[in-house]
Amino acid sequence: MRIITLTTDFGLEDEYVGSMKGAVLSINPEARIIDITHRIPPQDILRAGLILKWSYPYFPENTVHVCVVDPGVGGNRRILGITFRGAIFLAPDNGILRLIVGDDLPEATVEILNRDFFHKDISRTFHGRDVFAPVAAHLTRGVHLETLGNGVDFGNTVQAELKKPIRQGDDHLLGEVLFEDRFGNLLTSIDQITLLHFLKRFPEKLPVLNIRGIHICGMSESYDSVARQTPLMIIGSRGYLEVSVNCGSAKDILGAGPGTPVQIGFEK
Amino acid sequence: MRIITLTTDFGLEDEYVGSMKGAVLSINPEARIIDITHRIPPQDILRAGLILKWSYPYFPENTVHVCVVDPGVGGNRRILGITFRGAIFLAPDNGILRLIVGDDLPEATVEILNRDFFHKDISRTFHGRDVFAPVAAHLTRGVHLETLGNGVDFGNTVQAELKKPIRQGDDHLLGEVLFEDRFGNLLTSIDQITLLHFLKRFPEKLPVLNIRGIHICGMSESYDSVARQTPLMIIGSRGYLEVSVNCGSAKDILGAGPGTPVQIGFEK
Amino acid sequence: MRIITLTTDFGLEDEYVGSMKGAVLSINPEARIIDITHRIPPQDILRAGLILKWSYPYFPENTVHVCVVDPGVGGNRRILGITFRGAIFLAPDNGILRLIVGDDLPEATVEILNRDFFHKDISRTFHGRDVFAPVAAHLTRGVHLETLGNGVDFGNTVQAELKKPIRQGDDHLLGEVLFEDRFGNLLTSIDQITLLHFLKRFPEKLPVLNIRGIHICGMSESYDSVARQTPLMIIGSRGYLEVSVNCGSAKDILGAGPGTPVQIGFEK
Numbered sequence: 001m002r003i004i005t006l007t008t009d010f011g012l013e014d015e016y017v018g019s020m021k022g023a024v025l026s027i028n029p030e031a032r033i034i035d036i037t038h039r040i041p042p043q044d045i046l047r048a049g050l051i052l053k054w055s056y057p058y059f060p061e062n063t064v065h066v067c068v069v070d071p072g073v074g075g076n077r078r079i080l081g082i083t084f085r086g087a088i089f090l091a092p093d094n095g096i097l098r099l100i101v102g103d104d105l106p107e108a109t110v111e112i113l114n115r116d117f118f119h120k121d122i123s124r125t126f127h128g129r130d131v132f133a134p135v136a137a138h139l140t141r142g143v144h145l146e147t148l149g150n151g152v153d154f155g156n157t158v159q160a161e162l163k164k165p166i167r168q169g170d171d172h173l174l175g176e177v178l179f180e181d182r183f184g185n186l187l188t189s190i191d192q193i194t195l196l197h198f199l200k201r202f203p204e205k206l207p208v209l210n211i212r213g214i215h216i217c218g219m220s221e222s223y224d225s226v227a228r229q230t231p232l233m234i235i236g237s238r239g240y241l242e243v244s245v246n247c248g249s250a251k252d253i254l255g256a257g258p259g260t261p262v263q264i265g266f267e268k
Numbered sequence: 269m270r271i272i273t274l275t276t277d278f279g280l281e282d283e284y285v286g287s288m289k290g291a292v293l294s295i296n297p298e299a300r301i302i303d304i305t306h307r308i309p310p311q312d313i314l315r316a317g318l319i320l321k322w323s324y325p326y327f328p329e330n331t332v333h334v335c336v337v338d339p340g341v342g343g344n345r346r347i348l349g350i351t352f353r354g355a356i357f358l359a360p361d362n363g364i365l366r367l368i369v370g371d372d373l374p375e376a377t378v379e380i381l382n383r384d385f386f387h388k389d390i391s392r393t394f395h396g397r398d399v400f401a402p403v404a405a406h407l408t409r410g411v412h413l414e415t416l417g418n419g420v421d422f423g424n425t426v427q428a429e430l431k432k433p434i435r436q437g438d439d440h441l442l443g444e445v446l447f448e449d450r451f452g453n454l455l456t457s458i459d460q461i462t463l464l465h466f467l468k469r470f471p472e473k474l475p476v477l478n479i480r481g482i483h484i485c486g487m488s489e490s491y492d493s494v495a496r497q498t499p500l501m502i503i504g505s506r507g508y509l510e511v512s513v514n515c516g517s518a519k520d521i522l523g524a525g526p527g528t529p530v531q532i533g534f535e536k
Numbered sequence: 537m538r539i540i541t542l543t544t545d546f547g548l549e550d551e552y553v554g555s556m557k558g559a560v561l562s563i564n565p566e567a568r569i570i571d572i573t574h575r576i577p578p579q580d581i582l583r584a585g586l587i588l589k590w591s592y593p594y595f596p597e598n599t600v601h602v603c604v605v606d607p608g609v610g611g612n613r614r615i616l617g618i619t620f621r622g623a624i625f626l627a628p629d630n631g632i633l634r635l636i637v638g639d640d641l642p643e644a645t646v647e648i649l650n651r652d653f654f655h656k657d658i659s660r661t662f663h664g665r666d667v668f669a670p671v672a673a674h675l676t677r678g679v680h681l682e683t684l685g686n687g688v689d690f691g692n693t694v695q696a697e698l699k700k701p702i703r704q705g706d707d708h709l710l711g712e713v714l715f716e717d718r719f720g721n722l723l724t725s726i727d728q729i730t731l732l733h734f735l736k737r738f739p740e741k742l743p744v745l746n747i748r749g750i751h752i753c754g755m756s757e758s759y760d761s762v763a764r765q766t767p768l769m770i771i772g773s774r775g776y777l778e779v780s781v782n783c784g785s786a787k788d789i790l791g792a793g794p795g796t797p798v799q800i801g802f803e804k
Contacts, residue, residue, distance in 0.1 A: 003293060005286065011718030012280070012548070015591040018541065018572035022594030025539060025570070029596060033570075034293070034301075036286035042719050043783055055283040058290030058397065060297060071783050074758030124758055125721075125780075126773030129594065182279030183310050185393075222342030222392055237394030244393075247311055247339050271561060273554065280548070302561070302569075304554035323551040326558030326665065328565060450547030451578050453661075490610030490660055505662030512661075515579055515607050 001062035003032045004136045007052045008068045008128060009040040016126065020068075020133040023119060027137035034059075043071040045160055047179060049099025054238045056087055056100070064136045066128075067091040074124040079131060080157060081145050082106035088139055090132055095160025102162075106154055113149035165190045168263075173198045175241070177211075177260040184249025186211075188262045190241040198264065205266040209233045211243055212254055217267060229253070269330035271300045272404045275320045276336045276396060277308040284394065288336075288401040291387060295405035302327075311339040313428055315447060317367025322506045324355055324368070332404045334396075335359040342392040347399060348425060349413050350374035356407055358400055363428025370430075374422055381417035433458045436531075441466045443509070445479075445528040452517025454479075456530045458509040466532065473534040477501045479511055479522055485535060497521070537598035539568045540672045543588045544604040544664060545576040552662065556604075556669040559655060563673035570595075579607045581696055583715060585635025588625070590774045592636070597622040600672045602664075603632050610660040615667060616693060617681050618642035624675055626668055631696025638698075642690055649685035701726045704799075709734045711777070713747075713796040720785025722747075724798045726777040734800065741802040745769045747779055747790055753803060765789070 004024060010016035017038050024031050036055050040048045048069040056065050070077075070092045078093040084106040091097050097106070112131070115122075117138045119130040135148060165175040175190035199207055209216040220232040228247045231254060236242035243250050243262065251257060272292060278284035285306050292299050304323050308316045316337040324333050338345075338360045346361040352374040359365050365374070380399070383390075385406045387398040403416060433443040443458035467475055477484040488500040496515045499522060504510035511518050511530065519525060540560060546552035553574050560567050572591050576584045584605040592601050606613075606628045614629040620642040627633050633642070648667070651658075653674045655666040671684060701711040711726035735743055745752040756768040764783045767790060772778035779786050779798065787793060 003297070005290075007286075009718075012573060013575040014717045015572050015587045016717075018543075018570060019591045019594045021570050022541075022591060022596075022599075025568070026594060026596045029539070029568075032293070032297075034286060034289050036283055037280060039281040042785075051283045055287045055290060058287045058294060060290075060294045063290075072758075072760050075760040077760075123773035124770060125778070129773065181282045181284075182277075222340075224340050224343040224345075234392060237391035237397065242393070271565070273558075275554075300561070300565075302554060302557050304551055305548060307549040319551045323555045323558060326555045326562060328558075328562045331558075449550045449552075450545075490608075492608050492611040492613075502660060505659035505665065510661070517578075 001064070001142070002030055002140050003034060003060060003063040004140060005034045005036050005056070005059060005063060005065045006038065006068075007036040007040065007048055007066070008038045009042045009044065009048070010038045010068070010128065012038055016128065019129045023129050023133035024137040027134055028141050031137055031140045040069050043069060045069055045095050046099065046162070049096040049160060050162070050178070052089070052096070053100045053102070056089075059087065061086040062088075064088045064090065064139045066132050066136045067096050068128040068132050069096065070094070070127065073127050079112040079127070080152070081110045081112050081135070081148060082154070083108045083145060088145060090136060093158050095158045097157065098160050099162065108145060109152050109154040109157065110145050111149045111152045114147065117143065117148055163189050165194050167198070171201065171266055173264040175262045175264075177243075177256050177258055177262060179258050180251040184245070184251035185236065186243040186250045186254070186256055186260070187236065187238065188241045188243065190262065190264065192235050192239045192241070195241055195264065202266045208265050208267050209243065210263040210265065211256055211260060214254060216243070223247070269332070269410070270298055270408050271302060271328060271331040272408060273302045273304050273324070273327060273331060273333045274306070274336075275304040275308065275316055275334070276306045277310045277312065277316070278306045278336070278396065280306055284396065287394075287397045291397050291401035292405040295402055296409050299405055299408045308337050311337060313337055313363050314367065314430070317364040317428060318430070318446070320357070320364070321368045321370070324357075327355065329354040330356075332356045332358065332407045334400050334404045335364050336396040336400050337364065338362070338395065341395050347380040347395070348420070349378045349380050349403070349416060350422070351376045351413060356413060358404060361426050363426045365425065366428050367430065376413060377420050377422040377425065378413050379417045379420045382415065385411065385416055431457050433462050435466070439469065439534055441532040443530045443532075445511075445524050445526055445530060447526050448519040452513070452519035453504065454511040454518045454522070454524055454528070455504060455506065456509045456511065458530065458532065460503050460507045460509070463509055463532065470534045476533050476535050477511065478531040478533065479524055479528060482522060484511070491515070537600070537678070538566055538676050539570060539596060539599040540676060541570045541572050541592070541595060541599060541601045542574065542604075543572040543576065543584055543602070544574045545578045545580065545584070546574045546604070546664065548574055552664065555665045559665050559669035560673040563670055564677050567673055567676045576605050579605060581605055581631050582635065582698070585632040585696060586698070586714070588632070589636045589638070592623055592625075595623065598624075600624045600626065600675045602668050602672045603627040604664040604668050605632065606630070606663065609663050615648040615663070616688070617646045617648050617671070617684060618690070619644045619681060624681060626672060629694050631694045633693065634696050635698060644681060645688050645690040645693065646681050647685045647688045650683065653679065653684055699725050701730050703734070707737065707802055709800040711798045711800075713779075713792050713794055713798060715794050716787040720781070720787035721772065722779040722786045722790070722792055722796070723772065723774065724777045724779065726798065726800065728771050728775045728777070731777055731800065738802045744801050744803050745779065746799045746801065747792055747796060750790060752779070759783070
């Protein structure tokens with residue numbers, strides 16, 4: 001157990017991420033630190049939870065995943081650690097962990113309290129450096145999560161929920177855009193399992209997606225299966241329906257963004 | 269052989285780069301992963317090829333260089349691996365590798381096909397994570413490139429060419445701006461060898477560069493050899509002519525960008 | 537001694553940082569390279585020095601800290617190495633090192649001159665890759681700083697000074713905004729020690745901060761101790777007074793930035 005991943009809203013212009021890494025290496029010089037992203041929009045708990053939910057399964061067992069999107073830093077919000085599917089996750093108690101485990105439950109949930117494993121001075125505004133990094137480093141050195149604090153009931157932690165797609169009558173499914181990626185691909189709240197189950201209702205009909213009055217007919221198997229600058233829908237790499245434009249930005253071309261409704265129906 | 273470099277257009281806001289690194293470490297926890305850049309403009313094959321061409325020579329022998337700028341992902345474009353000058357390069361068959369080898373040829377060219385070395389599930393939109401990363405990780409564990417697919421003729425791969433500078437009459441050389449860097453320095457298509465050869469025609473005369481009607485007389489040896497906010501020309505760190513402004517942005521001050529003509533002549 | 541940190545204004549869009557890392561690994565494949573930041577604004581020596589001053593204490597002993605914000609590259613500015621508080625710092629002689637040591641002095645100061653430890657070809661514009669990276673790599677392999685050049689007098693190096701807060705009469709202290717961070721928090725030039733000493737003058741009175749005519753009464757212990765979108769003042773993680781807005785950007789909401797005066801007084 002030597003790998004620590006970092007997911008934060010600290011950005012890359014300040015020394016925040018560097019200081020966190022220094023704090024880790026001062027405790028475990030052998031730790032491997034991998035950045036998931038530091039460009040979570042400030043205080044965007046939903047995005048932080050989803051980004052980590054979609055990336056952690058690609059890491060080796062026993063990885064320690066640290067997520068610091070923490071508007072309540074220095075106040076009385078708790079810091080939690082969970083063991084879940086062979087990994088450890090550290091995050092403030094603000095809903096991030098609920099997004100990661102989804103409808104499942106962690107094997108253990110601990111409130112991180114043991115100051116023996118924190119930095120000796122703890123600032124009011126930067127627990128990433130003073131609490132999360134040292135605790136993660138100690139975990140990679142073999143300290144047990146249970147040593148770091150008290151077990152708590154996961155059911156009593158702060159909840160955050162991904163909106164589920166809604167069935168409208170017999171032949172429509174309504175979701176929304178969650179966010180766009182760097183390419184302008186629009187990630188929707190419609191997951192593959194729900195979608196495929198829904199499409200089985202009329203297997204002989206072509207599915208039609210409606211976004212801002214624009215209709216996209218049929219699922220694509222690759223971006224270049226349609227002409228350049230043409231919209232398409234595709235099951236993306238996270239197992240969710242995405243709306244894209246071949247060699248273009250669906251966000252710009254469709255004028256869509258977080259919250260834009262996305263409706264799936266069938267050709268007439 | 270433990271080092272893997274990554275050059276992509278994935279940006280740093282999403283989980284894409286983190287997931288690729290997780291996929292590598294799941295196969296080879298000892299791999300060293302170095303980011304060249306993830307901020308290639310989306311689908312900009314020319315820039316991706318040049319960025320990697322200019323950086324790979326600084327890495328140790330046997331480094332595995334992975335370049336994923338891949339608008340054709342999930343379609344029928346091939347994925348290629350080459351051995352070239354003691355390193356391995358993996359990229360989609362879209363011209364990137366041609367830009368790297370230039371007028372030279374790789375020692376071996378292989379179409380990557382062997383799914384035993386891919387992730388067990390392969391998404392339609394993210395072969396960086398599901399194909400490139402696992403394949404690179406296996407290469408750093410000693411798997412031979414030839415094991416990964418079939419040898420192909422490099423001459424039949426997709427071509428992309430850097431425009432060469434053009435001689436105009438006896439005393440002019442015409443190139444163009446390729447792109448600007450973070451500082452606003454303008455990298456031109458005029459390489460040092462062509463330039464020095466050209467300048468030997470009138471060794472007693474001062475060279476004069478013309479960009480958007482502004483004339484720069486004489487080559488500089490350092491940025492601060494001219495006054496602040498003054499344009500200059502200099503042989504940059506990549507062995508190409510660059511147009512710069514001391515402590516300023518040549519891009520902004522000269523209003524130039526990719527495609528702007530750059531002409532070299534001699535003082536009257 | 538295996539850790540090298542990098543603080544530069546090279547940005548992340550070009551190959552500059554990747555090439556530096558390749559140059560390090562070609563000399564010491566075991567070196568650990570940690571990015572502090574590469575997004576120092578171009579040529580911003582003050583910010584570079586402060587960012588490194590605030591992060592280096594979190595790294596293990598014997599770390600080699602490399603800071604390349606270097607508008608004078610290729611000219612006759614010197615490159616310096618110092619040993620200071622158990623670490624080594626490499627930077628151009630342009631004031632960065634003075635900002636790091638503050639009112640203190642380094643244990644040793646060396647002008648880096650020994651070309652045996654540079655790259656064999658040295659470009660005019662990129663000493664980060666051709667000088668700093670190779671020198672840092674050799675230092676992590678056990679080469680002594682003194683081997684790399686000649687001892688010089690730190691007092692004769694270029695000076696850069698952080699403006700100190702100014703006492704106005706009996707009951708006011710005047711500082712200024714140094715810069716904002718990613719969240720829009722405004723870091724001021726008023727350090728904790730000066731501030732706490734000043735506040736002892738009227739320990740029974742609430743301190744009041746005035747920034748652009750807006751008054752903030754009382755120090756906060758955490759961001760969420762005030763209502764959302766409300767300004768507050770707090771001792772930040774660097775030991776300086778910061779002006780923040782709970783879940784918002786103080787920079788945007790207060791319209792402040794580098795140089796904005798910040799005055800501390802007492803309630804009437």
